[in-house]
Amino acid sequence: MKKNTNELYAAYTRLMQKAADINYAAAVLGWDQEVYMPPKGVTHRGQQLATLATTAHEMLTSDHYGNLLQQLWQQADLGDVEKNNVRLSLEDYEKNKKLSPEFVDKLSRLTSEGFNAWVDARKKNDFSVFAPSLTAMIALKREQAELYGYKAHPYDALLDEYEKDATVAMLDPIFEGIKAQLPVLLGKIKTAPQVSNDFFHRHFARQQQWDFSIDVLKQMGFDFEAGRQDYSEHPFTTSFSNTDVRITTRVDENNYASMLWSCIHEGGHGLYEQGLPGDQYGLPLGSAASLGIHESQSRFWENCIGRSLDFWKFFYPQLQKYFPEQLGDISVDDFFKAANRVIPSLIRTEADEVTYHFHVLIRYEIEKALIEGSLDPKDLPAKWNDMYEKYLGVRPGDDKTGVLQDVHWSHGSFGYFPTYTLGSFYAAQFYERAKQDLKGMNEQVTNGALSMVLHWLREKVHAHGRRYNSEELCERITGQKLDPKFFMHYVEEKYKSVYGMK
């Protein structure tokens, strides 16, 4: 690149990194809010987060920045990396410009308020406490969809924020496929004798659970010099750079299934964040591709690897050392089966890999209806419960185990849930490919040698940042776009070995 191009690009980088500094600062405040903040801290935290959000938004929507991007885009000698960064930044700029600073401020405040109302509603186990905030949030998200614009469905505009280029037209067939095919698999599983996971409910001391989770995360390759794990009510991953990645977990001493796979899941997210190119700090190529791809990483580790028999052949003896009394009488085979027990249930985050997607389906259909205005928020608990009965055959007895279980809507995250299913499906497709690419992968996993897997994910996924959208990335890695058949194949194979059916 010539001197002029270099100078323009340097100015662009400076501005982007300054905005990133502020957004990452907001991430620190967000992390603290859910991990350590004392209750009364909430009074000003929402305002502080709103100020950071609007400050970064102002930087990234300024005419100065827009002009810089336009100028850069016209430089014929932009390098490949530089060109991709500028291309993606221009797209973001056009999108961000559609939201006024007032809108961003309002959204940020309502997010904090909504979160607090949701926490309060959960405490009181009463949806009506959360309803006013939610109603206001839905109105704001519909406004946001109109501001962004869309071709077919207002929900498309919101989806795009989490999963670029994803649409209702792309998702509907996927969820129709789930509705058609998963009940067949579930039917087969039901006819087989149920596997037991009773021993998960023995007493597993908090500290030992924690220590073993750290062992597993280290073995996965999570760098504790560039990250840490803390407790929070709801596990999540956030990062303040690729050298400071925070994952959180929770422990239930009377349910071993509550913590470990959640740790592996967040560890998968964390590995993605640690694997993003550090020299692209604050730039699109230093960011994750999409939420669906992010979720593919967590699901890959949690389910494809972390719930496989191979994985436990290595780790189970170690786990037994932590819990000789609780697990001394349980074989690795029975542990593996328990870890993959299928049973319809009320709580999404505790669901198995099959019924999970009905949880997402329900949220997807509800979100579409809320955003298109065909569902009144006040009717939400009844609608929710009816759908659980219809799709899963279980009916929540209260709001806490029903419509109030997830934080997402309080954050205004409409369009987020479908990325969980996309993530699982991408994970299965990537896993199939990894097994082909990596000769002896299963054997390596059996020996606890997980670095081969991590290396493959680093090269295939992490290194690219946002250069490719999800479908492009999937095609690059597997030779084709997302095809749910890989997931179907994956679950059918798995449950054959768990339930012994043909």
Next chain:
Amino acid sequence: MKKNTNELYAAYTRLMQKAADINYAAAVLGWDQEVYMPPKGVTHRGQQLATLATTAHEMLTSDHYGNLLQQLWQQADLGDVEKNNVRLSLEDYEKNKKLSPEFVDKLSRLTSEGFNAWVDARKKNDFSVFAPSLTAMIALKREQAELYGYKAHPYDALLDEYEKDATVAMLDPIFEGIKAQLPVLLGKIKTAPQVSNDFFHRHFARQQQWDFSIDVLKQMGFDFEAGRQDYSEHPFTTSFSNTDVRITTRVDENNYASMLWSCIHEGGHGLYEQGLPGDQYGLPLGSAASLGIHESQSRFWENCIGRSLDFWKFFYPQLQKYFPEQLGDISVDDFFKAANRVIPSLIRTEADEVTYHFHVLIRYEIEKALIEGSLDPKDLPAKWNDMYEKYLGVRPGDDKTGVLQDVHWSHGSFGYFPTYTLGSFYAAQFYERAKQDLKGMNEQVTNGALSMVLHWLREKVHAHGRRYNSEELCERITGQKLDPKFFMHYVEEKYKSVYGMK
């Protein structure tokens, strides 16, 4: 106030609170950096803090803000609170304008770099690792002094940042007084039989130390719904609003004296932050008066209250319950004496109330010399060690227990140390007054009823924010400016009861 004044004041408040949001966000990042951040997080944390610092600085030095202040200042109908806020903000504005955004950015970066270099130097126990950063920092601070301007001594310009209106001319006589009077007291103490604190070095389990410290902090009135305590290498207090105040502590299981008084000290700082007027968030009247006054609060609690026999008459039986084996054979009287043992030592933060001020004196004299350019930073370890020998009769054997012991210079905090002595002196003067104002105070303390003391501090000190500078506040509370005789009287009385001399 009329409509126009109200509107101007609202615009001023919005801008101030936005800047405060960003500065408090920086405080969250600073807290995290010292409490939880993984080592590699340091790479970007410095840059993130620099961005926040420059962003807030830009807001508070903008012409728009300056014009707003000037306009407000000319409104005849400003209320009393409003007038004081605008007056102080104008002073800050004039001062802030003297630093360019580039200077603020440079200072913030050098602060992070300097901190890391200092940590590294301590690890290696080698001052020369820290010397280059320190030399650069001193040059920058001298530049800052020139930019601020001063009448008599460049050090005055730096002092003013921590202790408004304090000068070398004010401090020199105070430290001369220390040099003249404290050795006399020390001499008397030396002739008395030394008291024992051997039992402090029995084994005190970490968790029990922590639990008792929480008990004490609660009894002091620290609101754990609006704050928390965490571990850090060096105890400190920071706040993100008066409803989110963070204190930190450290534990040494083989030295009970390491933790508790440090907790009470930070608790005193924390109570001040929690007591600041919440409706003045982000405004001068919602901020602390000065570092000296801040320190008066921590010393008041740590020393005047927390090292008094009355205090321990209440708390000692509770402490004995936590440590029956360690303290069962020690009387409250002996515990009180041990807590007040005087002995010259190398480490400032472990010093007793008498020798402490020689530690400050040494730093004060060194800082003046560094800033006026009469001392070369490379000669610092030798100079330091010589002064310790001269004033305290002890000579550090290495840099870690010598010139590298304090973090302050790495942060560029020149002019900070004298506020420790001012704080002790203000504390003694306030304490004397409190005893007069509050009939039966000592009795209340003996019963653990500390709310009377807190209430007095809230009313006399906390409620005013920055309305008065230290000397004005001192005069308001005690009827006269700072007079070291109160401190001398306080220590003489105390050591009579500890060492039994006349």
